[in-house]
Amino acid sequence: MYRAPVEEIIHTLRVTAGLDAALEEGRFGDLSGDLVDAIVEEAGRFASTRVAPLLEVGDKHGTPLKDGEVTTPPGWKEVYREWIDGGWNALTGPEEFGGQGLPMMLAIATFEMWNSGSMAFGIGPTLTLGAIEALEAHAADDLRQLYLPKLVSGEWMGTMNLTEPQAGSDVGALRTRAERAEDGTYRIFGSKIFITYGEHDLTDNIVHLVLARLPDAPQGTKGISLFLVPKVLVNKDGSLGARNDVFCGGVEHKMGIHGSPTCTMIYGDGFAKDREPGAVGWLIGEENRGLACMFTMMNNARLAVGIQGVAVAETAYQKALAYAEDRRQMRAPGWKGEGMSPIVEHPDVQRNLLTMKGLTGAARAIAYACAHAIDMAKTGEGDEARFWSDRANLLTPVAKAFSTDIGVDVASIGIQVHGGMGYIEETGAAQLLRDARIAPIYEGTNGIQAIDLVQRKLSLAGGQHFAGYIAELREVAEAVNASNSIEFGETAKRLFDGLDDLAEAGSWLQAAIAAGRVSDAFAGATPFLRLFGLAAGATYLAKAAVGGNNAGRSALARFFAENLLAETAALKDRVIHGAASLLAARTALS
Amino acid sequence: MYRAPVEEIIHTLRVTAGLDAALEEGRFGDLSGDLVDAIVEEAGRFASTRVAPLLEVGDKHGTPLKDGEVTTPPGWKEVYREWIDGGWNALTGPEEFGGQGLPMMLAIATFEMWNSGSMAFGIGPTLTLGAIEALEAHAADDLRQLYLPKLVSGEWMGTMNLTEPQAGSDVGALRTRAERAEDGTYRIFGSKIFITYGEHDLTDNIVHLVLARLPDAPQGTKGISLFLVPKVLVNKDGSLGARNDVFCGGVEHKMGIHGSPTCTMIYGDGFAKDREPGAVGWLIGEENRGLACMFTMMNNARLAVGIQGVAVAETAYQKALAYAEDRRQMRAPGWKGEGMSPIVEHPDVQRNLLTMKGLTGAARAIAYACAHAIDMAKTGEGDEARFWSDRANLLTPVAKAFSTDIGVDVASIGIQVHGGMGYIEETGAAQLLRDARIAPIYEGTNGIQAIDLVQRKLSLAGGQHFAGYIAELREVAEAVNASNSIEFGETAKRLFDGLDDLAEAGSWLQAAIAAGRVSDAFAGATPFLRLFGLAAGATYLAKAAVGGNNAGRSALARFFAENLLAETAALKDRVIHGAASLLAARTALS
Known part of the structure; x- marks a missing residue:
């Protein structure tokens, strides 16, 4: 059963995604770090004890007409009532109408937890939030x-x-x-x-x-x-x-x-x-002018769907890890214990679990960084507000598509870790993949998100916004490099390489769009979005670890950088060299 | 509805996987190319018209106890009866007991078609075949x-x-x-x-x-x-x-x-x-000595499960392509027609469909090549038989794991191509992913296959068998290079690079196993198997195209080489440099 990763969520919010700095600037009135922690903890408790039990019953009963x-399924009405009585729906709503006016970052963090408990439950309030924003x-x-x-x-x-x-x-x-x-x-x-x-x-x-x-x-x-x-x-x-x-x-x-x-x-x-x-x-x-109004709600809904990918990935990871710690099969290399070892000791299973955890953490950080940008734009003025609005616009398609893609990947790996039990519905791992599979589709398919990123977001501020974002990420790589910490291994070098790939692929796409080579650019959109997610996500994981004193975080950042990030070179290659063979292959489709 | 890709299957059997050469050597008595074609065509007809209609009814009714x-679900008994009456179960069985004694290649080709029709139907006879082999x-x-x-x-x-x-x-x-x-x-x-x-x-x-x-x-x-x-x-x-x-x-x-x-x-x-x-x-x-007997049936069962991955991928591809040709949304870049274009005209959708088709064709060729090796071993003697037995042993884990992994990937992309309709069960795309998801698990999880490949198969013939296999694949790349055909683009260069990555990663693993660094080797097993599948699959797609005169085949081979094969560099890197950070990250799992 899901247990909200409260410490990880708080760390990602406050350190990685920048909430602490924003609090120090006094952007959110008297909101303090302690209050943030308390809200996340309380939401985590509610999500783990009240929402998570809805997961299976929702799957079984469905919603007959x-x-x-x-x-709605048995128990849902009661939990929803408790949930609104707890003020959770009003978290970010305007104070004028009874809301608590808290930052979007907290909305997204709590959304993650509701959706980890049950995606089917969590999606409902997301739409209410969108309606509130449009009406407001x-x-x-x-x-x-x-x-x-x-x-x-x-x-x-x-x-x-x-x-x-x-x-x-x-x-x-x-x-x-x-x-x-x-x-x-x-x-x-x-x-x-x-x-x-x-x-x-x-x-x-x-x-x-x-x-x-x-x-x-x-x-x-x-x-x-x-x-x-x-x-x-x-x-x-x-x-x-x-x-x-x-x-x-x-x-x-x-x-x-x-x-x-x-x-x-x-x-x-x-x-x-x-x-x-x-x-x-x-x-x-x-x-x-309805579409403009609808975009108000669609943008944030995209981020909210993105967090669903993170949410289901987190639940899948927890479930797989618990199984791997319990299930014993064979003796892993180097296993010194009695009899068979827990499968978590097998390197191949560790690869699966670390991949799950790394992708989940990376996607979470991107989504929270996007929420942070929304908050900064809302609390800023003039150029600053425009800058953060650009940042939110740049990150929204990545937060939607990368997160929901990895949600599917991670849920699928989670089934694999369970072996045969993973395919049995009662285990619950299969449901997570079935649930996760919608998120890359709704609120604009991930293909549409990738095209949006390439066509409209790379050109923000004349292309300078994207360049500035990469420069910020490079600062993190510099900090990792400067830390000289042995536990980071080659992380800094890998980050520099990945960010170079991102910059190069992005420049190529900007040039293609500028030159009107739309098909070429669109052909590379999906690989580019994944490249963006991997490079940014790897950097955020390193940011979460650098300067801290948490062996798990630096080891995860290193695993991600040295194992998952290498894909960026191939993705860049696909962007820059892939279009010709793709567009020539229409004839192969039959 | 599934239509057996008869021409593609025949071409892959006869040209790519080597059946024609074996026929010329007279290995299969009076079996001729024409008879092979006739059998595949007839099986294709049965699979498309009789088995495929079982797909949905099987999913809905299940098998109550x-x-x-x-x-079994309505209609299954009748189709099974017709199927055995048609002699399909006896295709490869020993003639002494009423079988037709045909090569394993035909068994695998027909298995593909039964499983494309319905995986749930196709898996049953696979187990009968295993029992026949063990008893024989x-x-x-x-x-x-x-x-x-x-x-x-x-x-x-x-x-x-x-x-x-x-x-x-x-x-x-x-x-x-x-x-x-x-x-x-x-x-x-x-x-x-x-x-x-x-x-x-x-x-x-x-x-x-x-x-x-x-x-x-x-x-x-x-x-x-x-x-x-x-x-x-x-x-x-x-x-x-x-x-x-x-x-x-x-x-x-x-x-x-x-x-x-x-x-x-x-x-x-x-x-x-x-x-x-x-x-x-x-x-x-x-x-x-039961395990040795069981391995007799398990090896071929692994190949048969591998072909299930190919089978469901083929069905998913056909379904997605049909939808993409029919569904109209927006105007693709360069679209000259009236109104909205079919979504197949959008480059991002083309990428999805070409990826589906490329992976399916690559996995098919690997599986058929494995079946070919089994046939050659059975019909050969002495060193030759040993050689082909090694080849079958080398390819079996790849045919099982790569094919079933791409089965899941392709079925998932198939859902995506359908957009919202893909998530609705009545569409049928979702069932294909649900069906496909078992194949990486049963008959030895894909993690077990990867370990088998690294631990036992790379060392066949003192490591020389693997080296010889790569040398054979390089000959194909040479042939592509020598063809000087413009439609192959950079295919030859890409193949050489991919095969170099395969050789390098394989040598590293051989050395790690020889030195007793088992954890290091096992940590890289899964990426290595995927690297093997991509490099071999890309080469087979090129082999299918080179010398032929089929624009679709060369375009697909090129798309695969220039878009999908670039991943091999990252996979090699994961094998060679990934273990350190993976094994250091046990602490991150909590």
């Missing part, structure tokens, strides 16, 4: 007053409604339509698919944020507007009124996260017979 | 006469009973006991787990091969004997007699291959109340 109502930034004041207090507390949950059968990665292709009503509201007609927590019984109301198209809207992404469509209409005093014309038409049968209802949502199909047809919606932001 | 009886090589004549005709025809199926809860990778730890009876038979007591097709309703009888320990046996692997234990006792005339005291105590709830019953088998628990307790067994080979 009957007569338009979705039932773009909604009219009366809507904010009416909805935000209850979304912040968690009394109601939120959803994001983008996808339609023909509009997945290409959201501009959506067809759901919105018509203007005489009272200034809108009527929404159409259906959406893959709506996470689109219908459930955890809360009395569900606040759907829906992308739709007005009759006179321009084509494509410039004709999309964002609407708030509550499941139950809300009276002016905040009490619940009539049922709105939005219903769940089906729940998907998925590979994993069975506890998370993935719904088809049908708007304006006249199920609410007592009224005019159409789901009543309220415009958020301006007409035809 | 009730009152000791296991029911080691059983007394009366047992051979009684059992082999029906095992060869497929009227009865076979199983392998090795694993016990405390004895997985370490088979020497098994506790199932055998007692000598006065009539020369034995009584078996104990239980076995993870027994594939241990109980089912496809055949009237099931022939269990069971490892057990005599009361006076030495400890460990030198005290293990192999017994034949039929589900139903067989009268001297071959008719069925009384039920034997072996029963299925449970069927596992697995991540995938739900159509394949994975059973706990209980021997001698007295369920057959009308007789003395103990399951009646017959010794195969000599007492305490």
Whole structure:
């Protein structure tokens, strides 16, 4: 069973990702390091004792749909209620609406723990957070007053409604339509698919944020507007009124996260017979500017999905390590004990476990660094805010894609460590891979993230932001070098090499994009993102270890640098030399 | 739906893996190239039209156990009957017992197709084949006469009973006991787990091969004997007699291959109340020499499991390609068509599909080359037979582990190509990953295979066999180089580099083993096996293309060489420089 790695999370937040420095600058009012520790510890306790027991029951029971109502698995409602009563949903919400206004870093750290407990449970509140951000930034004041207090507390949950059968990665292709009503509201007609927590019984109301198209809207992404469509209409005093014309038409049968209802949502199909047809919606932001509003919530949702990769990897690692310490088979080389050795003593199993732990720690640090940048941007001004906003934008696709890719890798290695038991569902290792497998897909596939990184993020600040980031990472390698610590082995040299590969591949891509060689650049996008994640992650692991006095951390940083980082050369090669053979091979696909 | 890639299979068999040359030497009697083609085509038809429809129904229905009886999914019995009536089970069986005596290469090629249709279906006959081999090589004549005709025809199926809860990778730890009876038979007591097709309703009888320990046996692997234990006792005339005291105590709830019953088998628990307790067994080979007999079947079973990795990868590729050609999202760079382009036009999707196809083709060629070596050893004599036996031994762990690793990788990429649809079970892509995930585990985990390769296979013929194999592969690179074909790009150079990495890493490991630095060698085993697979696979893809006139094949070989092969440098580095940091990092595991 999952036990929150509280010390590791705190160290990554405060030392590696920069929270301590930000606290010293007084960016977060009277938030102190001690309070950070206390919050993480308390969240860790809740995640380990209350959320983690939901993991298996969620997988087994799923979320059946009957007569338009979705039932969450046994115990989920109670834990959700306890969870919001503990104030966990309100952690980062605006203080004006009852939130605690804490930094995004704490949100992400706690998200990690909820999702380690159960990804299917953890994903729900992520969407509420996105809805809060969109409403806070773009909604009219009366809507904010009416909805935000209850979304912040968690009394109601939120959803994001983008996808339609023909509009997945290409959201501009959506067809759901919105018509203007005489009272200034809108009527929404159409259906959406893959709506996470689109219908459930955890809360009395569900606040759907829906992308739709007005009759006179321009084509494509410039004709999309964002609407708030509550499941139950809300009276002016905040009490619940009539049922709105939005219903769940089906729940998907998925590979994993069975506890998370993935719904088809049908708007304006006249199920609410007592009224005019159409789901009543309220415009958020301006007409035809919906995509900009949606990006507000999508960016942070991407980071939140990234942390799911870290979360499931952490759980998989803990499970595999516990098994490897317990299970005895054969005698490892050098084993001096009685009889068979625990399999953790076998070098090949150590490689598996260290790979799991190294990738998890690297991805965690990247995700926390991204959260840090979001916090710095929010608490900064002018050039500084722009700098940190660029940093958040640069790191978001990496935090999403690298973390969720390694989430799948690590969960799969975790099965392998269990041998035959890993394939038996009751062991629980298989569920982690089934759960993890969604994260590289939703909130923009990892291919889309890689293209975003190459096409839009490398050019931030005229390309200087990326260069500056690498310079910062090089400082860490310098510090490792200067430490002269024997336990780092060749870490510094390896970091320099990896960062050189990152810089070189990045420059090549910047040049390709600048020259309009888009296919060449896109062909290298996925290897580049992985290269970015490995090089940055290795550097953060070293940063976590350097200057400290923790043998485990320096040994892990060294293992990562000397075993996993060597891949960067091949990835750089793929970026720079791979496109020609890739683009020439269309003929081989048949 | 799967369509057998008949042309690719034939080309890989005949050209790449060397069947044509062996046919020319007259090694297989009157078997001709035309007959090979006809057999592959006919098997392909059966696999595509009869086996493939079992895939989904197997996953949904599983194999429920009730009152000791296991029911296979609807339609399975009929297809199995048709399949044996078609003579497919008897393809390679000894002619003396009704088999067709065809080469192992054809067995492996057809296994690929059955398993592409449905891994859960395909695994059953694999075990029968193993039982046939063990009986043919080691059983007394009366047992051979009684059992082999029906095992060869497929009227009865076979199983392998090795694993016990405390004895997985370490088979020497098994506790199932055998007692000598006065009539020369034995009584078996104990239980076995993870027994594939241990109980089912496809055949009237099931022939269990069971490892057990005599009361006076030495400890460990030198005290293990192999017994034949039929589900139903067989009268001297071959008719069925009384039920034997072996029963299925449970069927596992697995991540995938739900159509394949994975059973706990209980021997001698007295369920057959009308007789003395103990399951009646017959010794195969000599007492305490059971492991040697078991290795006869295990080696080929490892290759057969390897081909499962190829098989599921092929199905995943076909499925992903079909989806990518149909699904339209956004406009790919350079897309000139109307509206959105099929996603196959996007470079990042092409990378995914080419990676899938390249890895599948590479693994197929390695597996077929291994089968070729088995055939050459069987049809050769003296030094030649020894040479080919070494070759089969060298390639078996690679054919098992590399193929099943890429099976998981390719199935996972296949999900990714489908986007959100990939995560929905009805799409079928998720099942392929769930099915594929067992293959790196059973028949010796891939970690065990890597250790076998490093510890026992690199030293064959005093290390010269490995060196000679690389020299053969270099000849292919030379041929590519000499072809001067523009479509190969840098393939030759890349192959030389990859083979140098393989040679260098192999020499380092040979030296480490020779010097007794076992931990160092084992630490590098898994990266070395992958390096071996990539370098050999890339070379085989080039061999398939060179001299031919097929633009797709040379483009694929080039893509593999220029995009995937670059990884060998990092893998070599991990082998040679990785152990120090790995072994120093035990402290990081907590």
